[in-house]
Amino acid sequence: MTLKLIYPALAQVFWTFVVLVIVFLRRKKAFDNREVGMADVAVSTERYPEPARLAAANFSNQFETPVLFFALVLIAIHVGATGYVMAALAWAFVATRIVHTLIHTGSNDLRQRALVYAVGVACLFLMWIGIVIAIL
Incomplete structure (x- = not known):
């Protein structure tokens, strides 16, 4: 059932919009406080x-590894690799993107951010392996 992968993909798109709102609010605050003209x-x-x-940098990040995520979701749907493990990996990836944003736009602790990023990349790699196994 492909819906298992559509939901995390839609959640990732939604999260990108959330980050864009954060960028807008922080930039608006900078103008309102006359920190920039x-x-x-x-x-x-x-x-x-x-x-x-930081918010703008995180928005840019939403177009880096998530590009692989969307490609993997589409390929997984195409080849029928849409089981519960693939769905769990997809949701885990989305969760890492949310946590990454919270760290990046909050404390910006690079060690925490790097760890969360690495977990997300591991999810993508495991999704790729699942697709390869499905087509063999």
Whole structure:
């Protein structure tokens, strides 16, 4: 049943929108507090305060490993590798992206962030292995 993989994919898309709202709110706060002006950020976003830059960096991160996630979900659906293990791995990946965002836009503890990132990449690799096994 492919729905098991559609739900985590939709959750990841939703999370990307959540992160975009965080970026917007932090940038708006920077303008409201007069920490930056339009001319300050017209060419480069480096002048935004750190919380806004961290949120923007995390938004960019939503287009890195999640690209592999979406490709793997589509391939898994195509080849019928849609069992409970694959669904659990997909949900685990989404969970790592959420935790990664919370760390990145919060404490920004690089050790914690790297560990969560590595777990997410491991989920992707295991999804890939599941697909390879399904097509052999």
